[in-house]
Amino acid sequence: MPVPTIINDSASAGPPTVLGQAHARIPIGGKIRAGIKVLTAKAAAQPRAQSLYEQGVAAGQSFDQIEHAITEALPQLKNPLAPRNVAWFTVRPQDFPNPAIARQILDAYAEDRGEGRRLYRFPVVFPSDRWQTVMPHELAAWSTHEKRYWSEYSPDGRVRHCMTHAPVPMDDTGRRTIRIFGGRKTMARETNGGLCEPERCPEYQHRQCNLSGRFLFFIPGIRSISAFELHTNSFYAMNGAIQKFETVSFLRGGRISGFLDRQHATFFLTKKLMEVAHIDEQGKPVRMPQWIIELEAPVDVTALLREREDEDAALRQAQLATQLLGGEAPGSVAASAPATGGLPGPEPAPDDGAPSLQQLLAQAEARGIDPVRYQAYAARRWGAGWKLNRHGRRQAWNEMAERYRHDPEGYRDKIESELALADGSAA
Known part of the structure; x- marks a missing residue:
């Protein structure tokens, strides 16, 4: 079983270089999806679309590839696929740079619950002790080709700004763009004074701006130096995960990375059917069942506490041994x-x-x-x-x-x- 690389957050910011000083980024080696996509009613009525969809699924193509093939063959179908909430996770070869990884994950952790072999639950190990690093998230509005607006906090963490790309500068003639070093610059959006206020944001009110996040993790037994990602737009999934992260962090003295105990216990990602409440167009609360991603931590809490006690004892014994080997009386270092x-x-x-x-x-x-x-x-x-x-x-x-x-x-x-x-x- 490979030992995943753990990022030390206190040292993740490298020395200054011409490219700047920033925290280390976790490389991504593949994507596990939270659900599936199926043909819309309009697309399902087209035999050609039905055939391309079935061929793509059988070939293990990603849903983006399947949708692209359908729209190329049938340009009148602008959005032929729609997401569907299911009880399992989707693992497709084309979502991984190394397609064999998808088969390794399914062989190791898939199970048959009556609908074929599916990935319902699998272990994960996180590479950082900061949950903000292993579960990055934001409010974001996308255009067809790029992210238009996104949320970003001020350095003191108290103000949430709405950010966008700055206009590309022009030269003195006004006919040529200036070559930009380090990529496009960003700026606070002028609307709402640059503040991110969903209740006053037209994009958010028209469902063009939404909460999006992802989990970044390693999977025990799957050999990859890069982490895997699982996207989610669910506030309930992310809020529940934060509570688990903070509980485990408290029990482990601030740590959520690596194996959770000496028996190599891990977190697990699975799904749970929950009654989710939302407000309809008439302002009335509506509840409906949905499969929500759930982060589990099936660990013996008493074992974690005992492990802390064992570590405390080991530290005290090491300090005593150091004093004795240095020719000092026990306790003299603390007293001096x-x-x-x-x-x-x-x-x-x-x-x-x-x-x-x-x-x-x-x-x-x-x-x-x-x-x-x-x-x-x-x-x-x-x-x-x-x-x-x-x-x-x-x-x-x-x-x-x-x-x-x-x-x-x-x-x-x-x-x-x-x-x-x-x-x-x-x-």
């Missing part, structure tokens, strides 16, 4: 006052081996770091429950009071940079 230019020394709390939140905030203030900003940074770095979890607090302590012990200025810069990059990329 390090030469840190007047900064508080790394003195862990005596009750459980981890510092308290008050101790961490005192360290932050001593380094000129605003406690509110620090807590925002720590929540993104180690998960929302970091300050309640002693393992999360210890990770925070080790970074601030050990790794950056002699570089408080560099640590302040790191925190501000991480907050600006993370908040600015969220959608």
Whole structure:
């Protein structure tokens, strides 16, 4: 079973280059689809369209390829295929650069529930500890060939802007475009003062702008250095996944990446039939059943807690061994006052081996770091429950009071940079 590459979010921003400084992107090696597409009633009435559809499905073509073949043969059919919500995921060879991957996934995890072998449920491993990285999402409006408008948050994460492509600049003659380095520039849309406000947005009200997101993951047993993606437009699916991510992050000291425990437990992606509510054209609430993507975490919570205790014990034993090998009396390192230019020394709390939140905030203030900003940074770095979890607090302590012990200025810069990059990329 291959071990997936895990992105360390604290170091994912590379050094400055001519192409800029940005977080590492996860390469994509194929797409699993949440449903299927079928012929519309108008298209199904055309024998030629029916034949092309059946041939494409049998050949394992993607639905985009099938639709393109139909519209080429029958130009009068503008949108011959319509999505259909089903209980399984679609895995087609043409959705992968290496078509053999599709067969490997189906051979490993497909099952027959009375409608042939389908992919109903499969394990996934996420390559990052930030759920915003493994489940990117945005509000976006598309034209035929490109994305016209999309949501983007300000660096402080408080204001959601509506962005669009900036006009291509012209030279002094006004007859030739200026060659642009690094791709097209973006700008805030002039409508609504550049703010993303769905209730006041004509595209959103006419269903041209919608929420869209995707899961990025590896599949255990499937050999690929690139991740796979699964798109979804469901608010319920993404909101439910966020809750699972934050729960697991709390239990694992800020981690959601990799295997969940020593028994190689993983998340699972499956579907659940749910009653979904929406408002109809008359403003009345309507409920209808839909198959919604669900992220499962079938893990023994008590085992995760025991694992944290085992790790805590191992860390304390390693610290004691280091002191003994260095000829120091046990506890002397914690008791001694390090030469840190007047900064508080790394003195862990005596009750459980981890510092308290008050101790961490005192360290932050001593380094000129605003406690509110620090807590925002720590929540993104180690998960929302970091300050309640002693393992999360210890990770925070080790970074601030050990790794950056002699570089408080560099640590302040790191925190501000991480907050600006993370908040600015969220959608």
